[in-house]
Amino acid sequence: MLPPAFAAWFAARGWTPRPHQLALLDAARAGESVLLIAPTGGGKTLAGFLPSLIALAATPTPGLHTLYVSPLKALAVDIARNLMAPVAELGLPIRIETRSGDTPPNRRARQRQEPPQLLLTTPESLALLLSLPDAPRLFAGLARIVIDEVHALAGSKRGDQLALGLARLGTLAPNATRVALSATVAHPAALAAFAGAGRIVTATGGAAPLLELMLPDGPLSWAGHMGLEAAPTILARLRAARMSIVFVNTRAQAELLFQALWKLNDPMLPIGLHHGSLDPAQRRRVEAAMAEGRLRAVVATASLDLGLDWGDVDQVIQLGAPKGVSRLLQRVGRADHRMDRPSRALLIPANRFEVLECEAAIEAVAAGALDGDPPRPGGRDVLAQHLLGLACAGPFHPDDAYAEIRRAAPYADLTRDAFDAVLDYVATGGYALAAYERHRKLFRDAEGRFHVRSARLAAQHRMNIGTIVEAPMLRVRLAGRRGAGPVLGEIEEYFAAQLRPGDSFIFAGRRLAFLRLRETTVEATEAAGPGEPLVPAYEGGRLPLSTHLATRVRALFATPARWTVFPEPVQEWLRLQRAASRLPGREGLLVETFPRAGRWYLVAYAFEGRNAHQTLGMLLTRRMARAGFAPLGFVATDYVLGVWSAMQPVGVASLFDQDMLGDDLEAWMAESSMLRRNFRNVAVIAGLTPRHQPGAAHSRRQVTVNTDLIYDVLRKHQPDHVLLRAARDDATSGLIDLGRLAGFLGRIRGRIVHMALSRVSPLAVPVLLEIGRESVRGAATEDALLAELEAELRGA
Amino acid sequence: MTAAPLHLAGERLMLDPAGALVWPAARLLAVADLHLEKGSAQAARGMLLPPYDSRTTLDRLGLLLRRWSPAIVLALGDSFHDPGGPGRLGAAEAARLGAIARAHRLVWIAGNHDPAPPAGLAGEAAGAFAAGPFVFRHEPEGTAGGIEIFGHLHPKAAVASRGGTLRRACFVADARRVLLPAFGAYAGGLDVTDPAIAGLFRPGARVFLLGQERVFCFPLPARRRA
Structure with a gap:
């Protein structure tokens, strides 16, 4: 099927074309649009471009032939570089260029005059090209569109923008065929519809990954999400591997773990840090060091979820619960990035609930069950x-x-x-x-x-x-002895606003002391100030527990026969809960109430994720206030909602009535900071x-x-x-997660089990430890907080 | 709604949580930085903001006038966002301002956005308004002539609570100066730690954050170094 020159090129490298690469070639010849689903390392990108290279080798034509769209600027740049090799080796007369916000204006102008045959870009740059009066001329001869990592775009606003751009291209270049490249997903048909693909090709092969639960030495945490006590265990595993990626869930966690590892790092392993707020140049340096094998480990957030492989990673460690199966698989696929060898990964839970979540995720991966939301209407x-x-x-x-x-x-x-x-x-x-x-x-x-x-x-x-609307960000610059030092990255403006000169904070793997704010730049020195350093947090940094994983966690709770996989402290914890109260069931809702230290606590084991629980907390406390229970605050985790009040809550089942999504919701949404x-x-x-x-x-x-x-x-x-x-x-998903909450209230109707206890239950202990971290919002609650602060100051 | 008393030079001033300063003994009410017709001013620059800002601002002012029934109403400058503002005011809003001018002594103090008195609108115009120990003006100039009561700076303060950082528009006051929050529906804010505000006040100054029913009093936070 391959033209001789291409067959020879494959042969020279000892490669055989993979079946899905040939399938895509076949589809291109038939003029069909395709969605290719392949795990990482399946030669996906080459599969996407091969038909273009072959067509251009056979009939060299000037003008834009293939448009490639990727969610990441950096990925477009890397792909361009990787394509240069075969193009040069095959001696093809093909120009490959990238275009993004970083492309210099003169090159952008030239690209409009004399477009390259292969243009690699992002959804935003595509939208910009389409807004130009010469867009019809530019795209008239377009033959192919390659959409990379399409699963990361569909369902988001960037995906909406891309879909609208593709519809426009459908008018400007009606004969262009599309190929969308995706990791394994839960809703392939919806993704194919998104890409306008009539056919789905799924790459075969790929060994199932091997996942292992690992607990830190010492007692198992009751609460908290940072998991820093696992640092010695992690360091030992890093020493035993050639190159590891340690994935964490938030940028703050990445900074803290990086510090904790270096504090113990006597063997002086070269360990790097990678997250989305670091300066791009710094991130590029870490990636290059990985590629050259100069690092033994990188602590990373979702910033390394997508994109190319950097070096020969032989171990992936996920610290903290994975939150979703699909994302876990993507991360795990970073190790031994070859389809024929199983990837190996360690999951390290940060607390007891996360032990169950990690176990549920391991089961889901073994069962090949993915999660992900079905598509929603465009914004x-x-x-x-x-x-x-x-x-x-x-x-x-x-x-x-x-x-x-x-x-x-x-x-x-x-x-x-x-x-x-x-x-x-x-x-x-x-x-x-x-x-x-x-x-x-x-x-x-x-x-x-x-x-x-x-x-x-x-x-x-x-x-x-x-x-992409980011919170207002400020650059962080190291102030050198002589003039300005390097830019380290960006922190949110609100975080910078709370810093006073001399305050220390952790950023970019360093402990910094705040010097001053100059225009939009935070100047800092690398000196340890007094006191505990602050860690910048970022809006929306945490993904909520997926519905799919939540269902599996519930099933684990409800099936004592399966508890044997857990470490003994967790088994004991669950047995104690069964004796003292009840276990949350597969369906319905378990609610516990108990008095403690002069307050009443209500704990609802809803398992609907933090965002939906926050919303539920806001609505429930309003209703409790009306019923005269005098709620004082609440805390929402991924698993439970805990509310504390001055009076004993009674008639608990009716508190969860579905009609709370009516007037109360209206009133709350009006003043909700999330809306x-x-x-x-x-x-x-x-x-x-x-x-x-x-x-x-x-x-x-x-x-x-x-x-x-x-x-x-x-x-x-x-x-x-x-x-x-x-x-x-937007509120039906995302931070308010109304859609999930509405489904939940419907599901539990008539199936609420209320346990009125005389004291805290074993499962509720972690909730009590979270207390004090609640976020209270709305003008009325804010006023109450202000009054409290004012009174405190007066008393002091 | 409960206003907070502020005692200066033997006089009692009331700080209303809606963002107005009232001097009951003189039956005087002052508001600063109404920025009327800011929405339509932005529209000319391609930002089609909701055109209801003047209406909203006048609704709020109307409530205040009913609550306090002052004899004198002072608008401490930047009453209109730009000199063209009075001409763009809707008929209903212009009529409401006319009614206010008939029922009260309405004084437009000049601001940097509206140096000339609003054309075609009732009320008197002035550069400043002195009464008793106080001088009411738009921008701070100095306290030699009396205690300054002014606006212009749109003060806003942040306090850290256990529910996160709370930000509100506020009054700032010490023994010589009172800074009013901006009253306009689209008027933004400047943090009180900014040297432009913090530099005007002496140690011991206080901020009064606007709440729904009352104001909340805190020490003026330390100045942020530029």
């Missing part, structure tokens, strides 16, 4: 951004745009009314009070086509393309409060208006505005 904020981009490229008729947009899978069910509302928002702001006729962004011509009002608006739009956060993101994505303005030397502070204030005004005067609707849609 209206992303659609708003896309429509403005469409107008920037050239006038469009709404009927055509509507038809095209419905060809993007996330918008397949978009109604015409909803489309018109978003378009009206883009054009005029979408306000009931028609105040901005003079300032409309889009105007209609006599033929009903929409035009963008000015070149300045188009320029502003192009500066603001993208759907405000959603609105902030929506307002930025939809272009209400653009982050960048052309020609503006102003700081962000000067050009933006606080979205919380806009939210309050809009909610009061036009609660049905399209952006409020978009913010609410």
Whole structure:
């Protein structure tokens, strides 16, 4: 099937084309679009590009032939580099270039004039290209589209943007075929629909990974998620392996573990640190050191989940519960990244509940059962951004745009009314009070086509393309003796705001002392200040426990015969719970109440993940307040919700009635800081409060208006505005996780078991240890906190 | 709603949690930085913000006037976001301002955003307003002429609580100066630790964070070095 030159190239390296690589070639010849599902290390990327290389070798054509889209800029760069080798060795007349926000302007301009045959880019850069007036010319000859790591994009706002871009390309280059590359996923058919692929090719082979649960020496933790007491155990395992990746769940955990390891690191193993807030140059250095075999271990977060392999990793350690099976598999696949050899990994739980979760994950991996959410409808904020981009490229008729947009899978069910509302928002702001006729962004011509009002608006739009809204970040720079030192990375502004000169904090694997804030840069010195150092935390850093894994954890609780896999302290803990109270069942809800130290505690074993529990906590405490139980606070973990109150809660089952999703939810959402956060993101994505303005030397502070204030005004005067609707849609998943909560309340109805105990139960002990970490929000609760602080100060 | 008393130079001032300063003995109410028509000013720059900000601000002001029934209403400058603001004000909002000017003595103090008095609107214009031991003006100039009561800086303070950091608009006061929070619906805030604010106040100054029903009093946090 391979042309002779390519067959010889494979043979020269001792390779045989894999069946899925040939299958993709076959599909390309038939003009079919394909979703390729293969575990990491399956030669996926080459499979994606092989048809393009063969076609271009046979018929060299100028102009853009293949567009490659990846979620990571760095991945596009690496793939380009890896493709250079076969192209050079085969002597193919093919130009390969990357394009991202980092590409210098002169090269970007040249790429528009003389596009390379293979262009490697990101969803954001694609959206920008599509907003240019010459997009139709640029993409007219496009033959293939390769979408890499598509599982990491589908279902997110970046995925919505990509899907809209693909729909646009479907109009500009109707004959282009697509190939989407994905890791193993739970919903392949939905992913194929997302990519517009009519056929799914699944790579065969791949040995099942070998997972092993490992406990740190010493007593097993009751609570906490950092797992730092495992540092000696981890170090011993690092010494026994050639190259390890230690995956953790948050950036803060990465920093702390890195410190803990180095404190013990007498053998001076070269250990690196890799997470998303570190300066990209620093991350590149760590990756290069891995590739060259100069490191023995890297402590990493999700920043190493995707992308190329760096070096010969022979051991993966996951510290802390994995939270989801699919993600665990992806991480485990980093070790022995070859399909024919099983990957090995160690799971180290950070507390007792996590022992069960790790065990459940190991079972799920053995059973080949994956998790992941089914696709959700596309965001209206992303659609708003896309429509403005469409107008920037050239006038469009709404009927055509509507038809095209419905060809993007996330918008397949978009109604015409909803489309018109978003378009009206883009054009005029979408306000009931028609105040901005003079300032409309889009105007209609006599033929009903929409035009963008000015070149300045188009320029502003192009500066603001993208759907990743990060919390305001500040650079961290090391202040050298002479002038400024290197940039280490970024921390969130709110964290920097709480630092006073001399305060020490841990970042980029160093212990730093805060010196001063200069413009948007935090200057720090590498000196140990007094006291416990602070660790920067980041918004949204933690993924909640997946529904699938939660179901397995419940099953483990409910089946004592399977407890033998657990270490003895865990078995004893579960036996004690069975004797003192009950075990949470596979279905229904176990609720315990008990008095302790002058308060009453209510613990609900819901297993719905932290976000849904937080929402449940907010709603439940409102209801308890109305019932006169005087709730004082609550704590939400991935497994349970704990509420404490001044009065004994009675009639517990009725507290969980489904109608709490009615008026209480309405009232709470109105003042919830989480909905405000959603609105902030929506307002930025939809272009209400653009982050960048052309020609503006102003700081962000000067050009933006606080979205919380806009939210309050809009909610009061036009609660049905399209952006409020978009913010609410986001709440059904994500931080509020209403969808999961609603499902849960329906499922437990009539199946609530209330145990009124005289004292704390064994399972509830970890909850008590978490207490004090609750997050309380909403103006009324905030006022209560302020009053408490004021009183404290007065008393002091 | 409970206002907090602030005693200065033998006079009692009330700090209303809605963000106004009231001097009951003089039947005077002062608000700062209304920034009316900020929404429409941004719209001209391509940010189509909800056009309800002036309405919201005047709703809040109306409630305050009913609560205190002052004889004198002082708007301490930056009452309009830009000089064109009065011309863009909706008919209903203009009428409401007219009604306020008929029922009270309404004084527009000049601000940096609105150096000239609002064209076509009722009320008197002034650069500053002196009464008793106090001088009301837009920006701080010096305390030689009396205790300064001013706005311009949009103060906001953060306190760390066990539920996370809480940020609110606030008053800042010491024995010589009182800084009012911005009253406008779209007026943002500047942290009180910023040298522009902290540098104006002496040690022992206090901040009064706006709550729903009352204000919350804390020491002015230490100044952040620039």
